[in-house]
Amino acid sequence: MNNYKKAVKLLTSQGKFYINLGLERISSILDLMDNPQDRLKCIHVAGTNGKGSVCAFISTILTEAGFKTGLFTSPHLFRYTERIKINEKEIPTDIFAEKIFKIQDLSEKNNIHLTEFEILTAVMFEYFAENNVDYAVIEVGLGGKYDSTNVIKNPLCSVITTIDFDHTERLGDTIEKIAEEKSGIIKPYCPVVVDDNNKGFDVIKSHTTGKQLHLAKNYEYKDVSLKGDYQKGNLNLALTAIDILLPNLDKNIIQQALKHVVHHGRFEYFEDKKILIDGGHNPNGIMVLRENLDIYFKNTDKRFVFGCLKNKNYPEMINLLFKEGDEIYFNHFNHQNSATYEELSSVCKYPSKEFNGKLPDFKGITVICGSLYMISEVMKDLNI
Secondary structure (H helix, E strand, C coil), X not given: CCHHHXXXXXXXXXXXXXXXXXXXXXXXXXXXXXXXXXXXXXXXXXXXXXXXXXXXXXXXXXXXXXXXXXXXXXXXXXXXXXXXXXXXXXXXXXXXXXXXHHHHHHHHHCCCCCCHHHHHHHHHHHHHHHCCCCEEEEECCCCCCCCHHHHCCCCCEEEECECCCCCHHHHCCCHHHHHHHHHHHCCCCCCEEECCCCCCHHHHHHCCCHHHEEECCCCCCCCCCCCCCCHHHHHHHHHHHHHHHCCCCCHHHXXXXXXXXXXXXXXXXXXXXXXXXXXXXXXXXXXHHHHHHHHHXXXXXXXXXXXXXXXXXHHHHHHHHCCCXXXXXXXXXXXXXXXXXXXXXXXXXXXXXXCCCCCCCCCCEEEEEECHHHHHHHHHHCCC
């Protein structure tokens, strides 16, 4: 087993692969690493949906403008190294593994029990600092206030995307409680970008003062590579942040960047195979997916392969996603918390089948959607 595989095995072991929000452990390990996060210029992005797209827009524009740009996102589709990039290039597997083992050894010696995401966060901060990135674009993992990325003291800019119901068992069961958690990334005197249509706007605004709050502006750019009407809102947030960072940036640079922004697994269409993949994994994400399918593929037959985790509101997602005439497959994928075929099919009012790794020929579009943990598995099954 090579070192990268050993590192992944460590990260996904029962002792690491769980969520335990809080800043004490990550702060302790970063102190022992000489606090690399304090040497970075960070753009911090939180929200329920859209934060990965906003990060992709911002980092691609900064890279196109000639800046050395770090990008930290989660989760990944195929490889852990997808989460940590500089100028759109993944961290090399040997460096990734080396840092995983170094941080694990440091944590054991100092009796600091780190989770998978805390280890990855520490790896990211050190890797970006060692490589002297000009900017670090950082996506919150979960929530905001107690997410391990929230050790950033003075971000250049904070962005809060769409807020809706997700992870309610950890973040709260009202929009106000969820918005409160997301607003935890707001720091005194640091600019905050938000859309005034955001459901949590009043809560977010209450955490800002004076000129700190920046409302997303409307921009007009053509040939944007990320498809879906909802990306317009994400783009407006990203470009408002860019205006704060680089108010005189040449619009031609922005236009060139927008032509090749990549964010895999979000309304991503493989035209040759007539397959679309989308990682919408909560009711709001699924609702937006269905709306866009009905816009972009209005008169096209639709076949779905859907799977999600048990802790998600899958009855509502299923109700929002499917319509009469759709061909429906449910997938019990390889994850300890994956919802079973029986659980999913029992709340669906339309006929369904169990996905077994293969699909017959189909004249319309096949939509693979739900948990990002599932999508890579199905893509491999179907040789995408």
